[in-house]
Amino acid sequence: MTVGNVTTPGLIAGLLGTAQRDLLLVWKRPGDVLNPLFFFAMVCTLFPLAVGPSVEQLEFAGPGVLWVAALLAMLLSLNSLFLSDFEDGSLEQLLLSPQPLVLLALGKTFAHWLTSGLPLVILSPLLAVAFRMPGETIGVLMATLALGTISLSLLGSVGAALTVGLHRGTALLSLLTLPLAMPVLIFGARTVSLAASGDLYSMGIYALAAYAVGALSLAPFATAAALRISNE
Amino acid sequence: MTNKLTAHDLTLIRGDRCLFESLSFALESGGLLLFEGQNGSGKTSLLKTLVGILELESGEIRWNDVPVRQIRQAFFESIAWMAHRVGFKADLTLVENLHFESSLRSTSMHRFDAVLERLHLSRLKRLPLRSLSAGQQRRVALARMLLSDAELWLMDEPFTNLDREGRELVLEITAEHLGDGGMCVIAAHQDVPLDVPTTRIAL
Amino acid sequence: MWTFFHKLASPPHFYRLAKTLIPWFAVPGYLLLVYGTYAGLFLAPPDYQQGDAFRIIYVHVPAAYLSMMAYMILAVAGGIGLIWRMKLAHAVAASAAPIGASFTFLALATGSIWGRPMWGTWWEWTDPRLMSELILLFLYFGYMALRGAIDDTAKADKASAVLALVGAVNVPIIHFSVEWWSSLHQGPTLVREGGPAMDTAMLYPLLAMIFGFTFVFGAMLLRRIRTEVLHRERRTRWVKDLVLAD
Numbered sequence: 001m002t003v004g005n006v007t008t009p010g011l012i013a014g015l016l017g018t019a020q021r022d023l024l025l026v027w028k029r030p031g032d033v034l035n036p037l038f039f040f041a042m043v044c045t046l047f048p049l050a051v052g053p054s055v056e057q058l059e060f061a062g063p064g065v066l067w068v069a070a071l072l073a074m075l076l077s078l079n080s081l082f083l084s085d086f087e088d089g090s091l092e093q094l095l096l097s098p099q100p101l102v103l104l105a106l107g108k109t110f111a112h113w114l115t116s117g118l119p120l121v122i123l124s125p126l127l128a129v130a131f132r133m134p135g136e137t138i139g140v141l142m143a144t145l146a147l148g149t150i151s152l153s154l155l156g157s158v159g160a161a162l163t164v165g166l167h168r169g170t171a172l173l174s175l176l177t178l179p180l181a182m183p184v185l186i187f188g189a190r191t192v193s194l195a196a197s198g199d200l201y202s203m204g205i206y207a208l209a210a211y212a213v214g215a216l217s218l219a220p221f222a223t224a225a226a227l228r229i230s231n232e
Numbered sequence: 233m234t235n236k237l238t239a240h241d242l243t244l245i246r247g248d249r250c251l252f253e254s255l256s257f258a259l260e261s262g263g264l265l266l267f268e269g270q271n272g273s274g275k276t277s278l279l280k281t282l283v284g285i286l287e288l289e290s291g292e293i294r295w296n297d298v299p300v301r302q303i304r305q306a307f308f309e310s311i312a313w314m315a316h317r318v319g320f321k322a323d324l325t326l327v328e329n330l331h332f333e334s335s336l337r338s339t340s341m342h343r344f345d346a347v348l349e350r351l352h353l354s355r356l357k358r359l360p361l362r363s364l365s366a367g368q369q370r371r372v373a374l375a376r377m378l379l380s381d382a383e384l385w386l387m388d389e390p391f392t393n394l395d396r397e398g399r400e401l402v403l404e405i406t407a408e409h410l411g412d413g414g415m416c417v418i419a420a421h422q423d424v425p426l427d428v429p430t431t432r433i434a435l
Numbered sequence: 436m437w438t439f440f441h442k443l444a445s446p447p448h449f450y451r452l453a454k455t456l457i458p459w460f461a462v463p464g465y466l467l468l469v470y471g472t473y474a475g476l477f478l479a480p481p482d483y484q485q486g487d488a489f490r491i492i493y494v495h496v497p498a499a500y501l502s503m504m505a506y507m508i509l510a511v512a513g514g515i516g517l518i519w520r521m522k523l524a525h526a527v528a529a530s531a532a533p534i535g536a537s538f539t540f541l542a543l544a545t546g547s548i549w550g551r552p553m554w555g556t557w558w559e560w561t562d563p564r565l566m567s568e569l570i571l572l573f574l575y576f577g578y579m580a581l582r583g584a585i586d587d588t589a590k591a592d593k594a595s596a597v598l599a600l601v602g603a604v605n606v607p608i609i610h611f612s613v614e615w616w617s618s619l620h621q622g623p624t625l626v627r628e629g630g631p632a633m634d635t636a637m638l639y640p641l642l643a644m645i646f647g648f649t650f651v652f653g654a655m656l657l658r659r660i661r662t663e664v665l666h667r668e669r670r671t672r673w674v675k676d677l678v679l680a681d
Contacts, residue, residue, distance in 0.1 A: 008309055008338050017335025028323045089317030096283055097336040098309040158601055162594050166584050175580050179573035180605050183612035222601050229593045232286055247587055
């Protein structure tokens with residue numbers, strides 16, 4: 001159909017190129033990554049201040065508090081996922097590229113997880129120690145957060161794509177994403193609680209892993225469809 | 233090899249407004265298609281329907297007699313898009329931006345230095361785009377067109393923010409592209425004085 | 436077959452068809468509701484454990500079931516609208532959302548009222564089904580908020596369809612996760628292996644209420660779709676002719 005010498009770059013090149021570009025952008029503007037992290041740490045300190053310094057209570061509430069704070073921090077970072085691309089016209093160029101939009105969206109989501117989800121996982125032991133979490137439970141917490149944030153990035157990318165360019169998009173993004181994210185929160189926080197009380201917790205980890213795999217295979221398609229709709 | 237872009241009976245309704253109705257036209261290699269009209273007349277919308285960003289109420293667009301909807305990805309290999317906004321990241325340098333471009337679509341990166349030289353961008357290539365003037369950013373957008381291997385160029389108001397020299401440059405580059413057997417669709421509110429086979433659509 | 440669908444999907448045709456259909460839904464619906472209410476309140480014997488408090492299931496169960504069904508309608512109609520670009524399907528989804536949200540609210544309210552004498556509290560956190568209903572209500576809120584936030588109808592239709600599809604995939608997962616989260620509630624009463632566990636004098640009014648509510652739901656939905664179609668097609672010839680004819 002086209003002139004002979006046209007060679008579109010491979011699919012992996014598109015996916016990695018998009019992820020690499022977003023990582024480079026974060027490197028030049030690290031504040032975008034740091035703000036949600038600070039937010040995460042601050043929400044975690046709010047709870048003891050509000051609930052009281054009783055060690056027993058903190059031990060009990062720890063898993064839930066850390067998970068809610070992580071969920072909110074992820075939401076905070078999601079707002080900017082497609083916003084700058086929408087505003088400077090890059091999104092249009094992505095939509096009109098010969099690369100499948102699903103892969104480009106996946107590349108962007110991957111970069112988002114690397115810069116928002118992974119730092120939360122790495123920071124979480126520090127806060128978990130403050131909540132008197134025992135060492136083995138911290139391992140479980142990190143595992144659930146790692147799997148859970150993957151799902152949250154993917155789910156959130158659908159919400160972010162649906163609300164990009166909308167007036168009052170931030171509030172709407174939370175309204176759309178939070179109910180969808182509840183299973184992740186339930187599995188994540190309950191699994192850590194079960195581990196803390198010495199109960200069997202493997203079921204929760206499997207459920208989180210299954211959710212992440214499901215989200216990985218379905219969410220990018222919804223994100224791509226939503227991006228085309230939002231850019232109309 | 234010649235290519236053909238045809239539009240049949242295009243109708244677009246946005247909200248309550250009918251922007252155009254039963255519009256048909258054709259464009260072949262070497263030809264220029266010009267959408268003329270005042271601001272808000274629907275030029276940009278028409279351009280967007282051609283590439284499928286906006287959904288038509290009715291009608292069909294064909295690339296080499298195949299409906300574009302069926303070969304969207306392949307069609308996108310053949311187009312280069314220059315919108316009102318630059319479509320590059322302001323925090324990245326020209327080199328970084330164009331490098332990303334080359335991971336999205338087929339580009340002739342071996343011409344990179346020559347193209348930048350021609351557009352007077354060589355000295356600016358290590359600067360983040362946000363430190364460039366509006367006119368210079370326009371030239372960066374032109375660099376994308378020149379580096380791409382696409383046959384069909386679509387440009388929305390390509391003369392905006394350019395001085396006289398810049399405008400001449402756009403005309404020169406467009407004429408060259410058409411001379412090489414390319415094709416071009418331009419939406420502009422001013423005339424495009426080029427001596428090429430031109431189809432005019434007034435909106 | 437295709438021509439039938441094509442004709443069904445044409446707004447003026449559906450507008451007229453809906454008008455003839457509404458009484459066929461409304462009349463049996465309200466008759467069943469009257470019978471169900473009377474039988475449920477006076478004919479059915481009191482439950483040996485719950486006393487008269489159980490009678491609220493005659494509203495609670497149909498409302499809960501319709502709240503799920505309305506969400507499925509959002510997803511299926513949205514999917515049809517996206518894939519086959521059928522405008523009528525989007526009008527159906529837009530009309531079903533507020534009705535579905537109302538039934539979800541009704542299910543929550545009746546569940547909470549039932550919980551008062553049963554558990555001694557208006558809101559029992561450990562009850563997984565009330566939790567699922569609450570999350571479903573949030574899903575409806577999100578859906579309607581997204582519709583409301585987008586000015587362009589066509590764009591709002593498509594965006595909310597994507598959201599409804601993503602939500603529909605999530606609804607069973609939400610239900611499962613909430614079940615896992617807590618396992619303290621009486622088991623499913625209506626459908627049990629080896630036939631229903633309910634006394635027939637209790638069961639018949641319940642079935643009458645379920646069907647009655649469904650028919651009334653259908654009538655309400657058709658009415659709303661008629662209004663929605665009229666509003667969406669307000670610029671077209673047939674609506675203008677219709678208005679002039681009156």
